[in-house]
Amino acid sequence: MDTNIFKSTMRRESPDRYFQFVSRLERFIEARRLTLRMQLYRVQCHFLCQLGLFKFLFSVLRRFRPIFIFSKLLVVTQAREVRAVLERFDDFTLGESIEPGMPWGNFLMTVDWRQRHAQERQWLQSAVDLTADPARLRAIVDQRCRQQIVAAKGHIDVVSELLEPVVVDIADKYFGVPPLAGSTRDMAHAMRDLAGIIMVKPPIGSKPWSRSHSHIAKITDLVLNEISSAASPTAGSHPTAPSDTLLTRFVQRLGTSGAPVWFDEDWIRRYLTGLLATGGATIVRAAAGAIDQILAHPDALQEAQKVAIALDQAMKCGDDERVDALRTTLRHFVYEALRFRPMLPLLVRDTPRDTVIAYGTKNARLVRAGTRVLAPPLSAMFDREAVPDPSSFQAKRPFDQYLHFGFGARECFGRYIAEIALLEVFRSLLLLKGLSRTKGAKGQLQFDGPVAVGLFVTFQ
Ligand code: HEM
Structure with missing residues (x-):
């Protein structure tokens, strides 16, 4: 039976059962949504703690697309731009996300x-x-x-x-x-x-x-x-x-x-x-x-x-x-x-x-209002232009x-x-x-x- 016909028949013939049914359905949908959001939360936490995937992605971006813009997301991966984003207090703000x-x-x-x-x-x-x-x-x-x-x-x-x-x-x-x-x-x-x-x-x-x-x-x-x-x-x-x-x-x-x-x-x-x-x-x-x-x-x-x-x-x-x-x-x-x-x-x-990011360089790009920016120290500290031989442990770096x-x-x-x-x-x-x-x-x-x-x- 069509769900709408089922609902309207039920509402007419047994309103109490109908409202119980609707509230159970809403609870079920809400519980499913929460489960999904929890899974997303766990995935975010996992990648923030086990850094392998980020290290790999940033190394690829640094090489092929150091300033990566996709829709309303900007990821800067080189040390110079990460510092620039963090330094430009008024152009890149923190309050909204934190x-x-x-x-x-x-x-x-x-x-x-x-x-x-x-x-x-x-x-x-x-x-x-x-x-x-x-x-x-x-x-x-x-x-x-x-x-x-x-x-x-x-x-x-x-x-x-x-x-x-x-x-x-x-x-x-x-x-x-x-x-x-x-x-x-x-x-x-x-x-x-x-x-x-x-x-x-x-x-x-x-x-x-x-x-x-x-x-x-x-x-x-x-x-x-x-x-x-x-x-x-x-x-x-x-x-x-x-x-x-x-x-x-x-x-x-x-x-x-x-x-x-x-x-x-x-x-x-x-x-x-x-x-x-x-x-x-x-x-x-x-x-x-x-x-x-x-x-x-x-x-x-x-x-x-x-x-x-x-x-x-x-x-x-x-x-x-x-x-x-x-x-x-x-x-x-x-x-x-x-x-x-x-x-x-x-x-x-x-x-x-x-x-504009990287103004005056060949990488300069327009950044639209409303763009969320990721400025990863993890990537900046593995940028070989700023940190020579980044994969080796050297306890004498400035x-x-x-x-x-x-x-x-x-x-x-x-x-x-x-x-x-x-x-x-x-x-x-x-x-x-x-x-x-x-x-x-x-x-x-x-x-x-x-x-x-x-x-x-x-x-x-
Ligand atoms: C090893 C431990 C810590 C690390 C690695 C760390 C790292 C950081 C970083 C990276 C930021 C900049 C955040 C941004 O630009 O978005 C920051 C800001 C801040 N940290 Fe820490 N932090 C540490 C411990 C502490 C402690 C012990 C305190 C205070 C008791 C503290 C208080 C703050 C405050 C208040 C800010 C915001 C500064 C501002 O917006 O002007 N942090 N921290």
Whole structure:
């Protein structure tokens, strides 16, 4: 029978059954749609984590079509154009694509108005004490690494047993946001979801979507609570909370002369939530990726271990000059390892008005308003014109060949935190005798959605 005849007969003769039938049908169609969107989400996450396909596609494009435009999509693949896209703040904007991943409200990354972005960034930056904070951060990371490694007894999941406790400590002792319900694990999982939703947006109504929104609600309560405790310390719910954190520094500025008109408690809530989202699981994903890659390059691993040992000795002797030099050498290994598995392999922009890319070159192309742009650091860092012999691991490349932290006015705000955390975790692990991947699947980097969730290593 024709479906329309069936429906209208049913509606006439048994309206209740008809409406039940329609609502069941709608639920069924919605469930099928969600399944399909989840499959698409999983595919996106897979390719963002297992970078083989992207590496291959970008190598082909770099060679045959370095500026690739298809309908409303532009992919730039050479280092020069990737930098140009990231640098041209007004021509290629970030807000539209990033906003759905930051449902807690405006944050630096959603601000596309250049002057306002510069003001808010400057205000955020003004709370950082670049003389004292690095040493403090280093001590936080170092102490937590020691504690976790001693407890590990020869076998450790560098994600959940090392990196996540480190970032939860940074959130607590430096940002000023204590663990959710006092639990390192709960806080680490909340930070996973906060970062995950920015990297790849899960379908509305899916499990990862609901989990992220529930975690955002909990983090909002937590941050608001900390703000009011810091505003009236006598009523503070955490008597042991550190008194000098980014959160307390901002709270102390509320209502002071010289503070911008837009600066209020809500700004502190949005920005502290933003820092937890951009500065927690990002460090975990980056460090886990770098460790995975140093383990994948045994010669480099041996060299890096020698540097870590020398650094340890120089630290014990209090030879500050040598310590600085060796830290820089070790940072080269971290950056190079990360090049093979960048934390953010693709950066996205939108084109608010018609513009031209590669202007003045033979590759110049018109980019129409409304075009989505992919500017992949992964491709730029394998462009042999910018990075000679890109497939070989060379820990002596100049730092300016890397694009791990973006480029231009939107260069990573938390780079000073990330570099210290990466270096200290790297150093702690490299000092372990017999460091190697645990055999089997556990020794491979595991992901849940776009976030790193496991990588076991063994040591003596
Ligand atoms: C290894 C870890 C990290 C990596 C690899 C990383 C990488 C990046 C990159 C590539 C960008 C530029 C995004 C774009 O242009 O679209 C960025 C921006 C940003 N990052 Fe990070 N990041 C890390 C850790 C952190 C930390 C620890 C924080 C803060 C606590 C942080 C806060 C930010 C913020 C606020 C921005 C936006 C800057 C702006 O729009 O002006 N990041 N990061």
